[in-house]
Amino acid sequence: MSRKGILTIISGFSGVGKGTLVNNLMNMYDNYALSISATTRNKREGEVDKVNYFFMTKEEFESKIENNEFLEYANYVGNYYGTPKAYVEEMLNEGKDVLLEIEIQGAMKVKEIMKDALLIFVMPPSAKVLKDRLVGRGTETKEVIDKRLLRAIEESEGIENYDYILVNDNLDESTKRLHDIINVQHDASSRNYKFINVIREDIKNFSEGD
């Protein structure tokens, strides 16, 4: 069973610890690759092209939009951000399980193109834990906190579109669980039609007097 990688989209509430989980997953296990975003914003000190981002000009970015080279893209405060399809597919073909941390609207766009993407939504153990994280250390204004809570309500609307939820209560345990969820998908029969057919044809050949 030579196996293609699985594209896993990871979303979740702001402040729930998605980034830490993804980094921990990369450290604890081999076989994962992070999707690298493209952007037209300026490179900041310490950032490396093709590591942190694929940095490109507005013209380059827009020409790639026209050529359908993005799984999704968006424009935030005058800069483009997007997920280049080619890099993701290259990693998948190498057998890497590719991780894409992205918010829900982007996730739905990617799923339309990559129909066998696996969607995981990271949850807090309770709303109270989420609230404590959003409220922070009491130094935020009511306005900021209300905005964060509204954002969380919005984020919560689409959870049922995800295949799995992952409760982030203990970093290492949740990371292992994230790994298990992704890893067992390699055994989904929908990802093994080729292997199933080979076995089936081989048995038929035996039966015909091999």
Add this chain to the structure above:
Amino acid sequence: MSRKGILTIISGFSGVGKGTLVNNLMNMYDNYALSISATTRNKREGEVDKVNYFFMTKEEFESKIENNEFLEYANYVGNYYGTPKAYVEEMLNEGKDVLLEIEIQGAMKVKEIMKDALLIFVMPPSAKVLKDRLVGRGTETKEVIDKRLLRAIEESEGIENYDYILVNDNLDESTKRLHDIINVQHDASSRNYKFINVIREDIKNFSEGD
């Protein structure tokens, strides 16, 4: 997250080692329960009622058929065999993951009633391995072997109806893999609507000034 058990249906080619896998799973991990079949055949020496089978008369069995008390049933050489719904549901409600080893026609019937059942098909690592097992130690007649091969061809037709395939190459590794496949399903968002809704409602309540 109080959790209900998952009904896992395990099918696979004859001789592929399903029974050994299931027994090993029961020994290696807690939280599993085996579905117990009902039958009208006579109790054999050493068999215990409600452990090996629910033994019952033809009349009792047929009255249960009429009352839709079976997830599936069939008649082999004059005796009924079936899967009583009540026992499976009792175990599931206790939070046990229930294992049901059954062939494909029965599996499809159970899936119709228990729509969130998990279906796993056990595969040999290669058709050659399966053939060697079916052919045995060279003591079988060509007729017996041909019959087994034909059976295997029939069994192979419905594999795509299963959610996962499990390659049985190494007993302990495959058992662990079987456990992982079942275990992560507890995180499927479709099995966590209640938890998702609680979190969602709690966040909304916070936002309304809690």
